[in-house]
Amino acid sequence: MLPIDLKPEKFTGYPPEARKLAVNNVSALQRLPLTFLPSLLREMIDYDFKFPVERRAVERELATIASLSPEQLKDWFQGFVQIRLSSQLENLDWINAPAQFVEQLSAHLWSTHQLDAFRMAAVGYADRLRAAAPPEPPPVPRLGIAVIGQGVVAYDAPLFRKLRAHGAYFNHVEPENGLQLLLDAVAARAKAHSGAYAHWYIDGGQAARYDPAITCVSYHALEPARAALTAKMRAEIERPGMGPEALRTLMARMRPEDLGMMAEPGKTSDPVMDRFQLKVLTEGSGTQIFATTFAQWTAREALRRAQPLTLLVRFAPRQKQKPMNEMISGSQNPPELDPAGSLVDADFGAYYNWLNQQRLPGAEQSSFLVWFEGHNEAVAIGPAWPRGSQSNALVDMKHLLS
């Protein structure tokens, strides 16, 4: 089936909001090449579980496509039209399984040496879309915070090597009550600039107490879901004929309830957050086994998808390295931790948090703070801080957040 043959009734398998969106835009979808359309459908089919900013982005994209003249459409998508597909791909159920189509398209592009051409087409499209329908600027400048080094008593090697050039390095930070001050600052921003999923706290260990206005994800809280997932993975790996691709497909089809991700008693379930956390665990490599990877990947996905105004990420020690099969074996014993290695991971993870924050609209006004938890070192980045500078003055958290 080709996109031109799309009919509204083809979307009956979609969740309610996604179906409505697809049916309302079917004429725009019919105009798109098959090398492109499933990527868009992959976003649309999850519409019911998307963050508000993601929903608005999909709507803007569809409106922009619908507004293109035939000449513009040809111009925008000619790179995609030139990509050759296999008949196997063309015969896939790309309407109801767009993610699987995209995964197989990726393998096809690699094996047919068309990946560079596809990249070029995709980058060109993204540039045009950004120009025609610019992303929303944030209502207030974003603030990112990374707290690294939990459990490390002393560390002699230089920290923040990737970030120092972009801001001011402080070596006399008052550490007392530092985490609480940072969480209070996030809570204050959440109250002053309220919005759904606009202020986040991600903890690679057990979350500290936080204001209910903040969206929180923690490695510790997801322990039952991680255990359920690794148990399923173990069971699948043992099955004859199970390979990584089949396992990945199986994980992509999982639902939150498959991992027991139900609301706590007395609380209402949040399908958007349930789905977000599920994807962190099923799509993120290493998020099931390493707390540092979990924190970094969750932050990446939160920034990419929810585009928060405030994001505090606290890294915690991960378990020591062991064979993969052993790490997913779910041993009952508490794992041995690697605080020093985790500090190195978190230091680099903080750099990635900053990079990902800078990819969002309003980057030039954004601020970022990374602090070695319980210690005196920090780097502050933002319009207020001179790049590549160092301060030996005694400062507190409030000063760094000012």
Add this chain to the structure above:
Amino acid sequence: MSDLPTTPQQLARHLGRTRRDFLRDAAGVALGSTLMSASPLVRGATAAKKRKTIVITFGGGARDQETFAPEGQENIPNLLHQLIPQSSFFTQVVNQGILGHYVATASLATGVYETLNNFSAVPPQHPTVFEYFRKDLHRPLSDAWVVAPSNGFNRIGESDYRSYGSGMGARVVLPKHLLTAAMSGSSTDFEHLLRDNYETPLYTPRLAGGEFELQQLEMILKLSVDDFKAHALTASSPDELSVYIARRLMQQESPSLLWITMHDIDIAHAGAYSLYVDAIRRTDRLCAELWKAAQSEPEYAGNTTLFILPDFGRDADQDSGGNGFQHHRTGDALSRTTWMMAMGAGVREGVVYDRATESTDLVPTLGSMLGFSASLAQGKPIPELL
């Protein structure tokens, strides 16, 4: 203001020039030219039969910023200060193929960009360097060996290309499989050496059997199961075990063509930067140890050419489609542009070449150096090494 590189080709050239400039400053090597073609190899004096070739793939996937960029040099002290001054160094080796470790290593070994399923234990689709070598030069099975890290590599020694028939490939030794056989499920002390396919940490291909592996230990490596287990306890990673087996092979079998695939670095897929960097440092040390071992083995000293090259790089921090060092999924210029060093017999020392070559050029180059025809390879011999 100079133009910033934008296309993949410009980025690859820029990367090559950066490596060259860094090496000139840090290691004091000279810039070479394709016009400098006189080889120091005394061909007549080095009997072809005596000549040994070792290929090490510096895997799986390390980026410049953790290796040859200024901030990465602390991770490769042995390459930088011991090996590069002895080497002809190629700053721009581009991999145009699929960036999965098995398929990319298979491409290195065939000189053709293979398109096989990266996660299946299937043979390469085109003749391997081992088949060309053994068939054209009439070498016995014992003269070509592969030491490979992962169970998924067990078919890399021989293609399923029909006209080459069967039985002309290399013997493949999988140290982890050896260890599994030696353990017979009796102990967990060696679990840290049994890490496998990091690319998909959800899956470890299993191989059946065990008798052949124990036979390899005792008949070929002249190593008792107990001695092997005792040594394994002292190894800190799968690649350390691989190098131990490679050294044992050099002592017992003295293969003329020995291919060692390192894989520890691919722990990066788990997302822990410290483990990734630790693995780079370990691989750097192991490369130097292996070269030192070759100098001390009578069968290898003075007549061995060593090639070290990554199968590919990893994604750039700046590419929003990836997650930096963790994966090699974007196919960007940084993940495709690697390097190669060649040293020892027949190779000029302390020279840097920054023209572009391809991963597939390795096999035709080995063919020209050793005297076999890599007739089905896509790459071309590298003239600077001939």
